[in-house]
Amino acid sequence: MAQSFSIPISRRDLLKLAGVTAAGAVLSGSLDTTKAEAAAQPSGKTIKYADKKIPVICAADVCICGGGPAGVAAAVNAARNGVKVVLIERGIALGGLGVLGCVYPFMDTHAPDSDTPYLAELKQRLRDKGIEPFDGVTQQTWHNPEILCLIHDEMCEETGVNILYQTVVVDSLKSGGKISAVIVQTIAGLAAVTAKTFIDATGDAYLARCSGVDYERGYEKTGNNQPLSFRFEMGGINVERLYQYVAIELQEDWCKSKPPYFEIAEAMHRKQRYKLEAFMARGVETGEITQDEAEYMQAYTIIGKNGVMSMNCPEIPVTFSATDPLSYSKAVTFGRKMMRNIARYLVNHLPGFENAFISREAVMLGARESWRIKGKYYMVEDDYHNQSRFADAVCRTAWFIDAHGEKVSEKLPKGGFYEIPYRALISDKVDNLIVAGRCISASFILQASMRIQPTCYSIGEAAGIAAAFGIQNRVDANKIDWASIPASKRSYVSKG
Ligand SMILES: Cc1cc2nc3c(=O)[nH]c(=O)nc-3n(C[C@H](O)[C@H](O)[C@H](O)COP(=O)(O)OP(=O)(O)OC[C@H]3O[C@@H](n4cnc5c(N)ncnc54)[C@H](O)[C@@H]3O)c2cc1C
Numbered sequence: 001m002a003q004s005f006s007i008p009i010s011r012r013d014l015l016k017l018a019g020v021t022a023a024g025a026v027l028s029g030s031l032d033t034t035k036a037e038a039a040a041q042p043s044g045k046t047i048k049y050a051d052k053k054i055p056v057i058c059a060a061d062v063c064i065c066g067g068g069p070a071g072v073a074a075a076v077n078a079a080r081n082g083v084k085v086v087l088i089e090r091g092i093a094l095g096g097l098g099v100l101g102c103v104y105p106f107m108d109t110h111a112p113d114s115d116t117p118y119l120a121e122l123k124q125r126l127r128d129k130g131i132e133p134f135d136g137v138t139q140q141t142w143h144n145p146e147i148l149c150l151i152h153d154e155m156c157e158e159t160g161v162n163i164l165y166q167t168v169v170v171d172s173l174k175s176g177g178k179i180s181a182v183i184v185q186t187i188a189g190l191a192a193v194t195a196k197t198f199i200d201a202t203g204d205a206y207l208a209r210c211s212g213v214d215y216e217r218g219y220e221k222t223g224n225n226q227p228l229s230f231r232f233e234m235g236g237i238n239v240e241r242l243y244q245y246v247a248i249e250l251q252e253d254w255c256k257s258k259p260p261y262f263e264i265a266e267a268m269h270r271k272q273r274y275k276l277e278a279f280m281a282r283g284v285e286t287g288e289i290t291q292d293e294a295e296y297m298q299a300y301t302i303i304g305k306n307g308v309m310s311m312n313c314p315e316i317p318v319t320f321s322a323t324d325p326l327s328y329s330k331a332v333t334f335g336r337k338m339m340r341n342i343a344r345y346l347v348n349h350l351p352g353f354e355n356a357f358i359s360r361e362a363v364m365l366g367a368r369e370s371w372r373i374k375g376k377y378y379m380v381e382d383d384y385h386n387q388s389r390f391a392d393a394v395c396r397t398a399w400f401i402d403a404h405g406e407k408v409s410e411k412l413p414k415g416g417f418y419e420i421p422y423r424a425l426i427s428d429k430v431d432n433l434i435v436a437g438r439c440i441s442a443s444f445i446l447q448a449s450m451r452i453q454p455t456c457y458s459i460g461e462a463a464g465i466a467a468a469f470g471i472q473n474r475v476d477a478n479k480i481d482w483a484s485i486p487a488s489k490r491s492y493v494s495k496g
Helices: 011-017 069-080 117-128 145-159 206-210 239-249 277-286 291-295 325-349 381-385 444-450 453-472
Strands: 046-049 052-059 062-065 085-088 162-164 168-175 178-186 189-194 197-200 215-217 232-235 299-301 309-311 357-361 371-373 393-397 418-421 433-435
Touching (some): 046 168, 052 162, 062 069, 069 145, 069 197, 117 145, 168 206, 197 206, 197 453, 277 291, 277 325, 291 325, 325 357, 381 444, 393 453, 433 453
Parallel strands (some): 062 085, 062 197, 085 162
Antiparallel strands (some): 215 371, 299 309
16 A cells, blocks of 8 residues: 655644644534634544545535635635634635736626625725725725735634645545545645535636536637736836826826726727727837737726736737646746736836836736536526526626627616526535635626626625535535525525
């Protein structure tokens, strides 16, 4: 038999890490507490995986895979509802694309009253830390990535969520129709995490796919995923000068708010005749940038980081795939070159950028869409146009159908919105699995509307509440009727 792989940490240290004082601490019986204590506890057990004996490093009630908007909201809300939670994240910051991918600000859902309690709290916490998220004109939430991930850490700490950072979910073990454990790659080696209920918030439906849930990827008409982007930040920008040039001299009125809230919402895209189009086109004519580099350039100020803007570019040609590992890796190299070219062109020619420089590259490529599950309810474009309502709705949104390169639909009428049902988060295939975030059960086109961060936070929030409810009431996650959860516990109640 192969040598067993053990994590070089003593049992006593593990107990300390988990906040457990006695080795014989009871592993269950936490369900009635209002605040989960140590979220996960070492069992001292090992599990056999691929001919190896690997340690079970956490035994939780709820295990959440992926610490992006959906995952962190799920974790905090499950813990607040009295269960032991472990949150597994492959990076070392929570917030997903909204932190690791340099994606800010949160877009406006355009749906009235769409903020679920977690989102409202997040905005208040930003404000409490000196980041005013509202510009007074748009409804975008201007956040700051370093503050946002600090807030997420604090919320996890307060609620007793145990975070496993720099830990990658690599596989799952199943027993009957349930996941019994996930196999993770930790800083110390392979290990297992057991739980009663699992939430897949990886964005890529990774856990669902390796557990036998049906899935699809890309657009059924072309086979392409939405294009990837490699976002970055530039520092040393004279934002006042930039504003003067773009808003006053060119009279671009895309962003109505003034610095410190300022955006170049579009420069040259989809032949929409933005005021910076001629500027970008000149770069193509002189050979300084390519057409692909010119086609998509956006920049947003970051509150609390004076002179720094978040660059929503380059958009990498759609021939690179978000779901093929080799193509994805080539996209990184290709995207980095595009990034340098765009930055150089802006520094050389755009007023306000004279002394600018690349101050940060995303540590996660921007995948707008990759894999999506096929669950009990499959959301489609008609749900958007018909403004569908559901008794088991977990949130509402009205962000437009933002499928880059394919379709940008007309916006819903003011006040219009559609809802997302809990059934789009679950499948018939795995009883104890909830999927949250951008990889829920939705067509390519519908996903292009539901994928923005506020909506992913709200979906995750509901997933966490449902997971705790299911455990406490002994109902499998995929049998829960969201509408039967007491309204006072639900983060969103459909008004029909
Ligand atoms: C280029 C781009 C621009 C965008 N612009 C905006 C915008 O301006 N405003 C807006 O609101 N939204 C925007 N979005 C959409 C939004 O950022 C995402 O759809 C949203 O972050 C998805 O949230 P999520 O929680 O589902 O997944 P993600 O944010 O993708 O988070 C998933 C998390 O899971 C972790 N993870 C993945 N696999 C594993 C694994 N196997 N093991 C452990 N951890 C894992 C990842 O590290 C990550 O932290 C944009 C997206 C892109 C790509």
